[in-house]
Amino acid sequence: METSQGITLAALAIHFLVGLSRAMILFIVCSGLSFVLGVLRVPNVAHGSLYMIGAFSAFSIFTLLGGGAVAFWAALILAPFVVAIVSLIAERSLFKHLYQREHLMLLLFTFALMLILGDLVKIIWGAQYRSIMAPEFLRGSFPLFGASLPRYNVFLLIVGPLVAIGLWLFTNKTKIGKIARAAAVDMEMVGALGINVSWVFAFAFVLGCFLAGMGGALVAPTISITIGMDHDLIIEAFLIVVIGGLGNMWGAMVGSLIFGLTQSFGVLFLPQFAIVFPYTAVVIVLLIRPKGLLKSVW
Amino acid sequence: MSKGGINLKTFWPAIAIAVILFFLPPIIPRFYTYILAVIFVTSLLAMSLNLCVGHGGIFQFHHAVFYGVGAYTVALFLTKTSLPRGVGFIAGPIIAAIFGLLIGWFCIRLTKLYFGMLQISLGSLVWAIVFRWYGFTGGDDGIHGIPIPEFIDSTNSRYYFILIFFIISLFVLYLIFKSPFGTTLQAIRDNPERCEAIGINVKRHQLVAIVIATFFAGVAGVLFVVLEGSVFPDLLFWVLSLEVFIMCLLGGWFTFAGPVLGAAITVSLRTFVGVYTEYWTLILGVILILLIFFLPEGVMGFILDKINPEKKEIIEKDDE
Numbered sequence: 001m002e003t004s005q006g007i008t009l010a011a012l013a014i015h016f017l018v019g020l021s022r023a024m025i026l027f028i029v030c031s032g033l034s035f036v037l038g039v040l041r042v043p044n045v046a047h048g049s050l051y052m053i054g055a056f057s058a059f060s061i062f063t064l065l066g067g068g069a070v071a072f073w074a075a076l077i078l079a080p081f082v083v084a085i086v087s088l089i090a091e092r093s094l095f096k097h098l099y100q101r102e103h104l105m106l107l108l109f110t111f112a113l114m115l116i117l118g119d120l121v122k123i124i125w126g127a128q129y130r131s132i133m134a135p136e137f138l139r140g141s142f143p144l145f146g147a148s149l150p151r152y153n154v155f156l157l158i159v160g161p162l163v164a165i166g167l168w169l170f171t172n173k174t175k176i177g178k179i180a181r182a183a184a185v186d187m188e189m190v191g192a193l194g195i196n197v198s199w200v201f202a203f204a205f206v207l208g209c210f211l212a213g214m215g216g217a218l219v220a221p222t223i224s225i226t227i228g229m230d231h232d233l234i235i236e237a238f239l240i241v242v243i244g245g246l247g248n249m250w251g252a253m254v255g256s257l258i259f260g261l262t263q264s265f266g267v268l269f270l271p272q273f274a275i276v277f278p279y280t281a282v283v284i285v286l287l288i289r290p291k292g293l294l295k296s297v298w
Numbered sequence: 299m300s301k302g303g304i305n306l307k308t309f310w311p312a313i314a315i316a317v318i319l320f321f322l323p324p325i326i327p328r329f330y331t332y333i334l335a336v337i338f339v340t341s342l343l344a345m346s347l348n349l350c351v352g353h354g355g356i357f358q359f360h361h362a363v364f365y366g367v368g369a370y371t372v373a374l375f376l377t378k379t380s381l382p383r384g385v386g387f388i389a390g391p392i393i394a395a396i397f398g399l400l401i402g403w404f405c406i407r408l409t410k411l412y413f414g415m416l417q418i419s420l421g422s423l424v425w426a427i428v429f430r431w432y433g434f435t436g437g438d439d440g441i442h443g444i445p446i447p448e449f450i451d452s453t454n455s456r457y458y459f460i461l462i463f464f465i466i467s468l469f470v471l472y473l474i475f476k477s478p479f480g481t482t483l484q485a486i487r488d489n490p491e492r493c494e495a496i497g498i499n500v501k502r503h504q505l506v507a508i509v510i511a512t513f514f515a516g517v518a519g520v521l522f523v524v525l526e527g528s529v530f531p532d533l534l535f536w537v538l539s540l541e542v543f544i545m546c547l548l549g550g551w552f553t554f555a556g557p558v559l560g561a562a563i564t565v566s567l568r569t570f571v572g573v574y575t576e577y578w579t580l581i582l583g584v585i586l587i588l589l590i591f592f593l594p595e596g597v598m599g600f601i602l603d604k605i606n607p608e609k610k611e612i613i614e615k616d617d618e
Contacts, residue, residue: 235422239415239422275430276430286419290408
């Protein structure tokens, strides 16, 4: 670990890029959370659990298929769908009956879901630490200014913007995406136009959870997969969504960048209190712009 | 739902329960005495939160921070200073209230979800510092083996100590709830705009409510230290905050005593279901979902409905 005496340009650059790639994971997860918040107006506390399920499913698919490069890609692609199915079941069987109820009840429901999913993960996968390995060409690192940047982080730096562009195209260019965006602004009007609001909700919820699963699958090769990773993530995700502007996808991007970079530079300057930095950044943003940096759909 | 003024009749059940609680320890096994004490501490925390959430309509999302600050204050006073022990016990709630004032002062300019989020980030800041400052707070290990004064070093004496302060706190909270201040607070919850219009300083009332609530959270924190003799950063973690929030909703957040019930249910579940299976949170989750579907006003709200159906109408009127 670097100390504050010897910060070189290389260390700065590496921490910048590592922070950026961390921000990409956060962005993917938070854009999902933001989407659910925008359309359903519910802070989905279970979002972190779905992210965790994404990581664990990636692990299972990876080991099931023998752990090679093919297994890795299969895990990356299939895990988000596993999460989407889980969320679809939860939504259609229980959640949809609550939309007419008070908002705190919806929050309470997502909390109950978080408790249940957390224990289900413990039952299915146990409390051990799990890990998966990226294929050969994503392992190791690139030399950069005399330091080294892990290849997987470069991969994340490519995937993040691709997901952002994909999401933008989806919400702006496809009919269903446009409906979802309209629903975020005025749900009653969407209903009045004869669109099945219940399914719009279901769709938004499942898409948001799909993104959580994708974030979980992408983060899996870089961390130890374990129960408890949901708790660490969800609060960060909420803060990011709030400082970015509720329901705003680009806001989630800005928030993630702030969070990822302050955390990464915190490690560089004051390792012991690294986690203090992002929270401080959030406090500063909220004091200056209480409703978030970009326009909120609320 | 509150009519102002204190009706002595409503106190009889409470006094009866208190008397029963005073005679319980010699009769029941020591383990149950301990569990009851845990329930008292948790209940007080939930009650203090409910002053903000249920009666004030304030989205106090990170209440556990103040509980933790109270607990850490007394722990640090007892382990790091040689001041008389009473000082730490008094300082706990006061420091918690000062934190409440500071964090509340920042948050109060925002409303609803934004208020909650700013509070979570400020609270997480406090948590992060406690979690990492090994030299001062013991970091993620916490502080163990805190020297508790001799007169409360047995299970029974702790039980009585906690029970007495629990009852005093509850009584004070009840007086606040029924005071003009409490009624104003509920009016603000139901219609902040109208209150503003008739000349009530909404923000100041809410800030005072936060300070009072955090003071009692600090009292709960001190009682926690008396009970467990140790502190750890999980006391300030947001998961606990959410759990306490849930206790209020579970018990019935528009009722005065609801949070006690919510806390009792949660603590008993954790203890007794935890004996049979490590997956007690799964059971809690399922029970929560059942409650959401079948008892939306919380357990206490449901009971009050059954006892006194006319009151329900008043509650509903309040909600509009």
